[in-house]
Amino acid sequence: xxxxxxxxxxxxxxxxxxxxxxxxxxxxxxxxxxxxxxxxxxxxxxxxxxxxxxxxxxxxxxxxxxxxxxxxxxxxxxxxxxxxxxxxxxxxxxxxxxxxxxxxxxxxxxxxxxxxxxxxxxxxxxxxxxxxxxxxxxxxxxxxxxxxxxxxxxxxxxxxxxxxxxxx
Numbered sequence: 001x002x003x004x005x006x007x008x009x010x011x012x013x014x015x016x017x018x019x020x021x022x023x024x025x026x027x028x029x030x031x032x033x034x035x036x037x038x039x040x041x042x043x044x045x046x047x048x049x050x051x052x053x054x055x056x057x058x059x060x061x062x063x064x065x066x067x068x069x070x071x072x073x074x075x076x077x078x079x080x081x082x083x084x085x086x087x088x089x090x091x092x093x094x095x096x097x098x099x100x101x102x103x104x105x106x107x108x109x110x111x112x113x114x115x116x117x118x119x120x121x122x123x124x125x126x127x128x129x130x131x132x133x134x135x136x137x138x139x140x141x142x143x144x145x146x147x148x149x150x151x152x153x154x155x156x157x158x159x160x161x162x163x164x165x166x167x168x
Contacts, residue, residue: 003128003129003151003152003153004036004126004127004128004150004151005127005128005129005132005136005148005149005150005151006068006072006125006148006149006150006151007124007125007127007135007136007139007146007148008112008122008124008125008146008147008149009122009123009139009142009145009146010112010115010116010120010121010122010144010145010147011120011121011123011142011143012120012143013119013121014042014043014119014120014121015121016121016143016144017041017042017122017123018040018042018052020123020139020142020144021039021040021123024038024123024125024135024139025038027138032134032138033127033131033134033135033138034127034128035125035126035127035131035135036065036126036127037064037065037125037126038123038124038125038126039051039052039065039069039123039124040052040121040122040124041069041121041122041123041124042120042121043116043117043118043119043121043122044118044119045118045119046118047118049073049076051069051073065126068126069124072104072124075104075109076109076112076113103149103151103152104149108147112147115147122144125139136148
């Protein structure tokens with residue numbers, strides 16, 4: 001795996017990300033594209049962020065996605081700001097990712113933090129080439145703020161290595 005792209009869209013309503021995620025899953029089932037993984041984030045009235053994953057991805061993909069999502073959410077809200085919904089992968093993944101620089105710039109995090117306000121939601125999609133442009137185009141049609149971040153192969157290798165060390 002050379003690189004993965006994390007595509008996020010922040011919405012003004014708390015239920016919008018879950019609705020868009022269902023649409024994406026339908027398109028994936030139809031064969032329009034392939035998602036590596038996806039989840040919805042919901043930020044309630046306070047600073048707490050709940051992570052909702054639609055499926056159990058198993059050890060490989062789930063733990064990698066959990067590390068990326070957990071690390072990102074940890075950077076946005078800190079460990080006290082995270083409520084883990086359907087998955088423990090983001091919680092344990094956040095511990096792994098906290099030891100690794102995921103390559104998010106301060107500007108990216110600032111813009112994302114400002115967009116993800118209380119009573120909002122976001123969809124996070126991890127996708128490989130050649131599907132990234134198609135998924136970004138699909139998500140760009142939704143009413144929300146689009147963010148994109150390529151995770152370089154070195155970061156992915158470091159995450160995978162750290163995850164293996166955590167399991168021993």
